[in-house]
Amino acid sequence: MNRAGLRAWRVGPFSRLVRPGAMACVALIVLVSVLLLGFGLTHGSLPIPASAIGRALLTEPGLEANARYIVMDIRLPRLLMAVLSGAMLGMAGAAMQSITRNGLADPGLIGVKEGCSAAVLLLIFQFPALGLAWRPLFGMAGGLITALLVVALARDISRPRFILIGIGVSWAFSAAMGIFMTTADVRDVQTAMLWLAGSLHAANWTLLGIAAAWAAPAFALLLFTARAADVALLGNHTATGLGVRTSRLALLRVLAPVVLTAACVSCVGSIGFVGLIAPHMARLVLRGGQTALLTGSAVLGALLVLLADTVGRLAFLPLQLPAGIVISLIGGPFFLLLLWQRRDRF
Template structure:
C-alpha cells in the first residue's frame, strides 16, 4: 500500500486508508481559507486591526460594542456562510460529475439551481411571512422536480444530452423569472435581482444555522457512500457482483447534491460554476477515490466563494459586487474551455 501512496490509519477495530499527499493538499486549502477568513474579518469599509479581531473572537468583552458587532454579527457570519456554501456546491458538483460520469455536470448546469431559485422566489413574494426554515424545503422540491424533468427528457444521465437538456431547462426557468422581473413591483425586482446575483450581504447566524442543518446530513451521506461510488465507476455489472445496488446508490447520490444546492440557493441565492470548477481542480491536484475528491472539492469550493466574496466586497469600495458575479467572471471562460476540450463528444 505504501508503494501506491496509501497508508492505513487504525483506531481500535476501525481502519482507514488515506493518501498523505491528498491530506496535505486539503490541509493547504484549509489553511488558505483561514488566511482569507482573516483578511475578510480585518478589512472592509472600516479596517480593524488583527489584534482587535483576535480579541473579538476570544475575548469579546474587552472590545467596544460597535467593533464587536461588526466582527461577530456582520463579517463573521457572512464569511462562514461563504465557506459553507462554497463547500456545499463543490461537493455537490463532484458527486454529480461522478454519478453522471460527465465532467460538465453541475447542479447549476442541469437546471437544479434555477428550479430552486424559481421555487424560493415564489415563496418569498407570495408567502413572505413564512419562516426561513421553509426556504430549503421549498427550494429542494423545486430542484428535485427539475432534476426529475431533466432525467425524463434526457433518458440517460451518462450522455452529453443530459447536460444539454439541463441547459435548456435552465433557460426556460430563467425566462420565467425574467417575466416576473418585468411585471413585478420595482421593490420586489430589486430584492430578487440582488438575491439572484448570489449576494452574501444578508447572511446572519440564523441563515448559517439553516444551511448547516441541511448540509451536514447531505455531506455525510455522500462521504458514507463514497466507497460504493468508487466501485460503481467500474460498471454496473461489476458493481452488482461486488454487492453495490447501482440504482439505489444513484438515487442517493443525486438526492444529496440537490439537497446541498437547494440549501445554498435558499440561503444566499444563485452562485454558479463553483460545482463545475472545484471538482476539476481537485481532480487535477489530488489522487484517490471519491473521498479525496469530495473533501478536496469541498475545501476548494469554500475557498473559491470566500475569495470571490472578499474580492467583490473589498476591490470596489464603497461599492460591493455579489460573489456570484465575481465567480461567473471566472466560471464562464472555464466552462467554454471545457466545452472546447470535449467538442468531439457532442
C-alpha cells in the same frame, strides 16, 4: 501501497488507507482559507486590528460596541456562510459529475439551481409572510422537480444529452423568473436581483444555521456512499456483481446534491460554476477515490467562494460586487474551455 503513496491510518479498531500527500494538500488549502477568513475579518470599510478581534472572539473586552457588532454579526457569519456555501456547491458538483460520469455535470448546468431559484422567488413574491425556514423546502421541491424532469427527458444520465437538456430546462426556468421579475413590485425586484446575483451581504447566524442543518446530513450521505460510488464507476454490471445496488445508489447520489444546492440557493442565492470548477481543481491536486474527490472539492469550493466574496467586498469599496458575479467571471471562460476539450463528444 508504498508505490501508490498509500499509508495505513489506524484509530483504535478502525483503519483506512490514506495518501499523506493528498492530506497535506487539503491541510494547506484549509490553512489558506483560514488565513483568508482572518483577512476578511480585519479588512473592510472599518479596519479592525487582528489583536482586538482575537480578544473579542474570546469574549474579552477589546472592541467597541459598534466594531463588535460589525465583526460578530456582519463579517463573521458572512465569511462562514461563504465557506459553507462553497463547500456545499463543490461537493454537490463532485457527486453529480461522478454519478453522471460527465465532467460537465453541475447542479447549475442541469437546471437544478434555476428550479430552486424559481421556487424561492415564488415563495418571496406570493407568500412573503412565510419565514426563512420555508425557503429550503420550497427550493428543494423546485430542484427535485427540475432534476426529475431532466432525467425523464434525457432517459440516461450518463450521456452528454443529459447536460444539454438540463441547459435547455434551465433556460425555461430563467424565462419563468423573467416573468416574475417583470410583473412584481420594483422594490421586490431590486431585492430579488441582488439575491439572484449570489450576494452574501444578507448572511446572518439564522441563515447559517439553516444551511448547516441541511448540509450536514447531505455531506454524511455522500461520504457514507463514497466507496459504493467508487465501485459503481467500474460499470453497472460489475458493481451489481460486487453487491452494489446501483439504482438506489444513483437515487441517493442525485438527491444529496439537490439538497445541497437547494439549501445554498435558498440562503445566499445563485452562485454558479463552483460545482463545475472545484471538482476539476480537486482532480488536479489530489489523487484517490470519491472520498478524496468529495473532500477536496468541498475545501476548494469553500476557498473559491470565500475568495470571490472577499474580492467583491473589498476590491471596489465602497461598492460591493456579489460573489456570484466574481465567480462567473472565472467560470464562464472555464466552462468554454471544457466544452472545447470535449467538442468531439457531443
